[in-house]
Amino acid sequence: MNAIEVRDVTKQLSHFTIQGLNFSIPKGYVTGFIGQNGSGKTTTIQLIMDVLRPNKGEIKLFDAPNRDVETKQRIGFVYDELYMYQHVTINQMRSFIKPLYDTWDDNLFNYYRREFNLPTRQKIKEFSKGMKMKTSLLFALAHDPELLIMDEPTAGLDPVFRRELIDLFHELMEDEKRTIFFSTHITSDLDRLADYIVLIDYGKIQLQQSMTELEENYHLVKGTKEQLSAIDKEAFLGVRVTNQGFSGLYQGDTQSLLLLQTDQPMVIEKPSLEDMMYLMKGKKR
Amino acid sequence: MIKAMQFVIGMHGKSFSLLLMGTLLTFVLSLYVDMSWGFVVLILHYFLFMDILDKQNNNNIQTFVFSLPITRTMYVVANYLFFVLYTACFVFVLLGVYALVKAIIPSINSVANMGATTIVLGLSVLLIFCFLFPIYHLYTGSGKKSRAFVAIGIIPIYMFSFYGDPVAGYVYQTFTTGQIRLFVFIIVSFIGCAISFGIAREFVEKKNGV
Incomplete structure (x- = not known):
């Protein structure tokens, strides 16, 4: 079964068009999503996440429409910026996100919060860029998602934490039940982590293959x-x-x-x- | 639905608790100083609603919300339910505080038709929200347009509060002086709220959450 299936998706935005997008992401693997700036990576991820709705075509996650609430329960997401209220602390943020997830695990939340060294009393707006990315990851991981979708999760992070993050993703993949789909500009991260690569250019998929096939x-x-x-x-x-x-x-x-x-x-x-x-x-x- | 309500209360709860506190202070102050508290309350709500919706836009909250396990319709319903609840709290807390203050200090100024006035003001607050919510969802990411609409919206509030008929005083007070007029106002408010909900739901279902 595929974790993500994008079929004939067309999306017209004022500045950009994605046309006839077709690809699938296998379950249980790490897939890297690459392409230059403006190639359509973020738009594609937002389409998958139902933030944008396609003009044509369909997107399925675990064989179910991506709009399903039950399906969204199984996804953790990280965007290139922290799209959350910034005038609250992470504990306040937790209090209103937690009820939405059946699988929310406070122990996991506290574990990652300590791992990421995130303060509980400081407001999110006072966080550095790296801390904001960690906050995003914290909320993505705290409900133990089966599918992790991330848009440039390593952007703006220092090299040490970037390496630690890649190690964390390796750990997450150990049970082989999880799927990771992430976009990045830092291709060296993919060399360390990815099993599959999807290359997008000008809103069209140019290549989708396993790292072994590529080699x-x-x-x-x-x-x-x-x-x-x-x-x-x-x-x-x-x-x-x-x-x-x-x-x-x-x-x-x-x-x-x-x-x-x-x-x-x-x-x-x-x-x-x-x-x-x-x-x-x-x-x- | 309960989860969606918990989420929306979490999002707005703190801001609206402060808003209710501000309203109460204004009201209590008006019992000592003869001031048009209804107008102050409406303006206070108008700008704070704008501030809350602006915060949502600036932080790209829609991108976040649409990614969560909550349907868009559920999100809109939860918002409207929250504001109806807030209006109910507004009415009951204000009436409660008035009764309390009156009981403790009987010599303070009395408010004519306090019950009807509070209901009319509460529903006016709800109508302000019903006006702003769809506009902000229609024009997310285009600050100038939403601000233009919002600026236009202040005119009826100003008129509603200031240019009343000479006998009854402020316009909102005209609805508080007769049972039929009050009943009509309540009905019109709920119809307005239902229309606003329909429009907002349509906008949110179709919108791109960037």
Whole structure:
């Protein structure tokens, strides 16, 4: 069963359009959602969370419509900013969020509050950006959600806490019952954590594969301009040409490239996620 | 529904307790100093409602609320129920305090038609909310538009409070001086509230919570 299923979703906003969005997030895994700024990551997450409603298409969470209250009980969410009342303390905030969740666990709340070192008497508006993100996480985790949806949870965090957070996500995934779907710009976080990757660009899904598949099937090819002219450019998923030569993202067996009669062999490497984002930018599929 | 009510009371409870306290102080003060307390109460509520709704907009509360396990309709119903409850508290607390103060200090100024006046003011407070709530939900994220509507809204309140007929005084007092007029006012208020609820529900169901 998939944790998230997005089918033919279209959403028209004044400044941006998502058209025919299709993807699914497998249950029990960590899926990273990547794309450059303005590619539609936040809009997609808000559609999944029912903050935005699609003009067309349907979104299901655990096989049920994403509007279902019962379904929302199973989700923990973290946005890129803390969208909560800021003039209250976290304990006051807890008092009115707690009744909405059947599975709310005060012990878990207190455990994470101590782990995150969050004060109970200070108002949220006095918190630093990192503390606000931790607050968001605290409320997302306190009802022991099966699905954690996060929009840039590591943005604005210092490197130490970012690492700790990734470790926490690893811990959360230990029982294999949970699913994590999160967007990020920091692709190194995904290298440490993600099982699957979804790449979005200009409101369209460009790629959805497991990390293993990505490692096996995608190659970063570097060479001279002359070498590029000897290859069909269409063979690449994306190519960038500079004065020094070219680098391209190639999918499939690279034997044919190695057999090309050129002065010097081309360099074939494993691409990083950042390479893939960079090379697939604007690619029409 | 109970969960939704608990949530909305948690969200607004503190602000409205303070609002009720402010109203009480104004009222008690009016028993010593001859002042148009009805007008002060209406203006006080008007600006504090605006402040509460502004806080919701500024903190993107809708994004948060729409992500929680609560349907949008439930959220709107809970808000309206909360305000009806608040109005009831407003009426009973004011009448209670008046009776108490009168019992302790019989020499203070008396308020003519206190029961009817309090009901009319309470319902006027409810109507202010019914006016503001749909507007803020229609124009979230577009502060200027909602503020323009809100600014226009103050005119009827001003007129309602100040430009009464010469015999009865303030407009709101005209509704407190006859049983039929009071009854009509109550009916009209609840119809207004129902229309406002229908509009707000429609807006909230369709809106994007950014």
